[in-house]
Amino acid sequence: MISRSAIGELLNWKARVGHKPLIIRGARQVGKTTLIDQFAKYYDQYIYLNLERTKDSRFFEDDRLDTALQALLLDKGVSISRGSTLLFIDEIQQVPKVIGWLRYINEDYPDLDLIAAGSLLEHALAEVPSFPVGRVEYLSLGPLEFEEYLGAKGEEQALQLLRTLPIADYAHEKLLRLFNEFSIVGGMPDIVARFANHQDYGQLQPYYSGLIKSYSDDVVKYARNATEQKIIRHIIRTAPKVADQRIVFQNFGGSNYRSREVGEAMHALQQARIIQLIYPTTEASVPAMEDIKKAPRLQYLDTGLLNYALGIQKELIGLQDLNGIYRGKVIQHMVTQQLMSIHYDPLFQPMFWVRQKSGAQSELDLVLLHGQYLMPIEVKSGPFGKLRSLHQFMEVADHHYAIRLYAGKLHVQNVKTPAGRSFILLNLPYYLITRIREYIDWFVAEY
Secondary structure, three states, rough: OOOOOHHHHHHHHOOOOOOOEEEEEEEOOHHHHHHHHHHHHOEEEEEEEEOOOOOHHHOOOOOHHHHHHHHHHHHHHOOOHHEEEEEEEHHHOOOOOHHHHHHHHHHHHHOOEEEEEEOOOOHHHHHHOOOOOOOOOOEEOOOOHHHHHHHHHHHHHHHHHHHOOOOOHHHHHHHHHHHHHHHHOOOHHHHHHHHHHOOOOOOHHHHHHHHHHHHHHHHHHHHHOOHHHHHHHHHHHHHHHHHOEEOOOOOOOOOOOOHHHHHHHHHHHHHHOOOEEEEEEOOOOOOOOOOOOOOOOEEEEHHHHHHHHHHHOOOHHHOHHHOOOHHHHHHHHHHHHHHHHHHOOOOOEEEEEEEOOOOOOOOOEEEEEEOOOEEEEEEEEOOHHHHHHHHHHHHHHHEEEEEEEEEEOEEEEEEEOOOOEEEEEEEEEEHHHHHHHHHHHHHHOOO
16 A cells, blocks of 8 residues: 555644544545554554445434444444544445534544545535534545655655655666656555556556546536536546636637536536646735635646647656646646645645736746745746746746746856846655645745
8 A cells, every 4th residue: 555644644643632533535546544554553443334335324224323332332342441442434425414523523433433435425525514613623635646656656765765855866877757656646555556566657548547437427427417517528628728727718628618617617627626726816925815716727637648648758758847738838837736645735726826907917926935935836847937927926026036937956046037036946856745744944044
């Protein structure tokens, strides 16, 4: 099994006094069940239920929580008094009333730790009339991040070098090669495991195809009518072509669909975690808020799936810098995916920056709220002088720190905007996006 960094988040939850039932949010096949199976080793007793199976859902035919749990514990031969106990309810959306029961677990069964997960759980949450607001906690799980990929490949030396701050120059070539490989394969756990075993890109094609089809088949089950089913399927087919680009809903993907219809279908896909709509901010300081009136950027679930859907994996193999293909969108997409994967709070939303000045178009790849700073991040190789959007952000920022992610080595330099404002630029290799917060702390402390 691939070791997941989210285990640390779960251990913190377990150790916190008075912790509430935990709901794991994430798309199908990102490894939710495997993660909890790994976490279960920290308990004396573990009960796993999958409510898609009749033999497990039958426990909840009774309308009383106490009766249902007592029957379950008796059947499994578990006594809460005998030690720490974890109950994991997978595919909980199959019996929606159980979601409503979560509100009572903390009060009536304080010695029972309960975690729930499910495919398309977001849709079920919206339909539960007695949803336990304030009585549950959440953890978001996405595809693998780069450190987890290195672990899956058995690259222990590379993993230790990645965790050394600041990174050593001699580690750069190997880590960049592995990150490029990761950007081609993507972070879906089953696909990564297969690649780690066989090192054959060609063998992965049926699994990418199967995943994309399963997402389409799943989400349309929750469509309200036949038209919405068609729109959802259209978006899933079309989204890879516009991934990491700003979009408009009206006539999306060359269709005749109206803005409202597309928006509702996009919302369904976002609830299923297959896409993410990333909105811009016009602010250059904290606090910064998304401007949902402006066109969002579309983020696909996984860059490996994106590469497969676009048919560009062969073109990516062997490249020194992935910024040089597909207008730099593949590497920018992976950087954003990594930023999302290392944040387990479902409320975390990546943002990018657009210039507010009328008639002057400018767009900065990412901005990250970090303490008192709104940190600008440009994802681009090449001469620094071409980073026009970064210059414009720094003209109005309330601090003098900026970050560029590129194919080169770690490097800090003092620079000036065309208007003469001085700032400090931290040049980070792409693969350090998973350590971005640690490097910001180091950057600010040292410079």
